[in-house]
Amino acid sequence: MVKDKKVLPHLSSYANDPERIEEQANRMAKEGWILEKFGSLFSTYRRGKAGEYEYRVQVKEAGIDRLTYIAELTEFGIEEVGGVGDLLVLRKKADGTPFDLYSDLDSLIAQQKKAVRYLRAGLLLSLGWMSITLMNILMTLMNANVIGKYAGMAAISFRSSQVFLLAASALLLPICIVGIVDCPRGLRRAKQKIAALEAERVIQE
Known part of the structure; x- marks a missing residue:
């Protein structure tokens, strides 16, 4: 029986490394595993269409309200799937439009x-x-x-x-x-x- 869901544990060093989080999320997405939830200890993936989403990890600037910022991003088709501390794990449909986020x-x-x-x-x-x-x-x-x-x-x-x-x-x-x-x-x-x-x-x- 083919599993449609994966829950992967990860180490503390991984959960605090934006580049590694982003790299793995995009690699899994290309293999048909969609990151649905990201936390400090586990990542949850579901089976989906290969290349359906692309992911970015952004560091939230100090003083910016998290909920307000996420609400603004949804207007551009970007949604949050989780995060640790100031790290935001975000995704967007891979529709060919730019997905560039800036962290100062x-x-x-x-x-x-x-x-x-x-x-x-x-x-x-x-x-x-x-x-x-x-x-x-x-x-x-x-x-x-x-x-x-x-x-x-x-x-x-x-x-x-x-x-x-x-x-x-x-x-x-x-x-x-x-x-x-x-x-x-x-x-x-x-x-x-x-x-x-x-x-x-x-x-x-």
């Missing part, structure tokens, strides 16, 4: 600086939760006589609460590892973008 340098720099703060917090949170998770696993195994002072001398004994704790830790640990790997990559890319945008601003001035 100050707004782009501000958005990337927010991304740096967000990714840095995500990295610290991942490191903290990983430390707590590993400590919980270690203490649980010691209390169950799997490792430690009484390992090999006392019977291994797991209480239901310990089994639950190990299961929860096993689920949380991979998430922490993904955050520890992904956030530094996103930070590096965001900082490179900030440097390039600031250099461009100096040239324009």
